[in-house]
Amino acid sequence: MPSLSERTQGFTDSVIRRMTRICMECDAVNLSQGFPDFDPPREILERLAEVSKEDFHQYSITWGAQNFREALAEKQTRFMGRKINPNTDIVVTCGSTEAMMAAMMSVVNPGDKVIVFSPFYENYGADAILSGAEPIYVPLHPPEFNFNADELEAAFRQNPKALILCNPSNPSGKVFTREELKYIAGLVEKYDTFVITDEVYEHIVFEPNRHIYFASLPGMWERTLSCSSLSKTYSITGWRLGYIIAPAEIIDVAKKVHDFLTVGAAAPLQEAAVTGLRFGDDYYADLAAKYTSKRDLFLKGLDDLHIAHTVPQGAYYILLDISEFGFESDLEFCELLARNVGVGAVPGSSFFREPVNHLIRLHFAKKDETLYAALNRLEDMRNKIPYRK
Ligand code: GLN
Numbered sequence: 001m002p003s004l005s006e007r008t009q010g011f012t013d014s015v016i017r018r019m020t021r022i023c024m025e026c027d028a029v030n031l032s033q034g035f036p037d038f039d040p041p042r043e044i045l046e047r048l049a050e051v052s053k054e055d056f057h058q059y060s061i062t063w064g065a066q067n068f069r070e071a072l073a074e075k076q077t078r079f080m081g082r083k084i085n086p087n088t089d090i091v092v093t094c095g096s097t098e099a100m101m102a103a104m105m106s107v108v109n110p111g112d113k114v115i116v117f118s119p120f121y122e123n124y125g126a127d128a129i130l131s132g133a134e135p136i137y138v139p140l141h142p143p144e145f146n147f148n149a150d151e152l153e154a155a156f157r158q159n160p161k162a163l164i165l166c167n168p169s170n171p172s173g174k175v176f177t178r179e180e181l182k183y184i185a186g187l188v189e190k191y192d193t194f195v196i197t198d199e200v201y202e203h204i205v206f207e208p209n210r211h212i213y214f215a216s217l218p219g220m221w222e223r224t225l226s227c228s229s230l231s232k233t234y235s236i237t238g239w240r241l242g243y244i245i246a247p248a249e250i251i252d253v254a255k256k257v258h259d260f261l262t263v264g265a266a267a268p269l270q271e272a273a274v275t276g277l278r279f280g281d282d283y284y285a286d287l288a289a290k291y292t293s294k295r296d297l298f299l300k301g302l303d304d305l306h307i308a309h310t311v312p313q314g315a316y317y318i319l320l321d322i323s324e325f326g327f328e329s330d331l332e333f334c335e336l337l338a339r340n341v342g343v344g345a346v347p348g349s350s351f352f353r354e355p356v357n358h359l360i361r362l363h364f365a366k367k368d369e370t371l372y373a374a375l376n377r378l379e380d381m382r383n384k385i386p387y388r389k
Helices: 006-010 015-026 042-051 066-080 095-107 123-130 149-156 178-190 248-262 267-277 281-304 330-341 368-378
Strands: 090-094 113-118 134-141 162-166 194-198 224-229 241-245 317-321 359-363
Touching (some): 066 241, 090 095, 090 248, 095 123, 095 224, 113 123, 113 149, 123 134, 134 149, 149 178, 162 178, 178 194, 241 267, 281 317, 281 368
Parallel strands (some): 194 224
């Protein structure tokens, strides 16, 4: 037999998605892969039912249905604070997963370097390998997950083509401040690079933190490929609706990559999602309030169990410190947590470049009753997981 492609040998399947399969096998409360168990907004679902009887069953325009791009441009113009042109500045993709991949392939040549902050969402490693890029990892130092200015500039000195910026950040929950973003922007300008953002948690930010779109900083629109999706904002992760927003010259290239990767996102789903894109500002304030209450509920539960954890500023992930159990392998810990305790988590090692094995990631995008059920089960964690020291 001939050998399979070399590029696929550099990464494993997604540990996040693998943990979901394990949870299904053992009926664990799945707090591993980040997706909600509550319904999307009723208006979107009602529109979806209508759309099934209308004429949306064939391909839409490859870079996104006109109606969808117009609604998205209007919404993002409001939030990003600059006029987004629906015809030239947007490519609609199959989730932000495709948006990030298409963005990478649009700016990176094989052998180019890209800066990735660690910890990072596991897709970026695979995206880099698939597009032939070489990641330069820059640590975000716990507990604040701040970067060190010298370490970051040392990475820029290695002549990277782009920096990947997940903000609000998965899994650390960091929301970058304006000062931090301005510092990054200064280096981006000085060393002449692109920025590819992942801003899927843009509307899940906790007071007093504020989300600042990197593309909105002076001089950064020209260099930024802003990737995001509707998955987390409207609780429709299965619809796979994402997008890249960037200047027309970059979007022209991204359109080509996207066209040959997937042709387009699902036409009926784009049409139904327009209802969500047209929601007023109250919707986003309510979403942030809902997630703030879930975060507080879950953090209080963890405090009551005396489990050390991070306090997210945004997104919906918490890292728990499991050092007391003395496990060498956090993957093995997570498997036991799912099988013996009945709670699904993701091993922290899937996010860190550094050798970290004492953290696991849980998320709180779940109904309150699901979070209480998980906390209930976690109460028994110390009896059901054998200590290794
Ligand atoms: N972003 C989600 C997470 O980190 C998962 C997204 C996905 O699996 N596509 O869990």
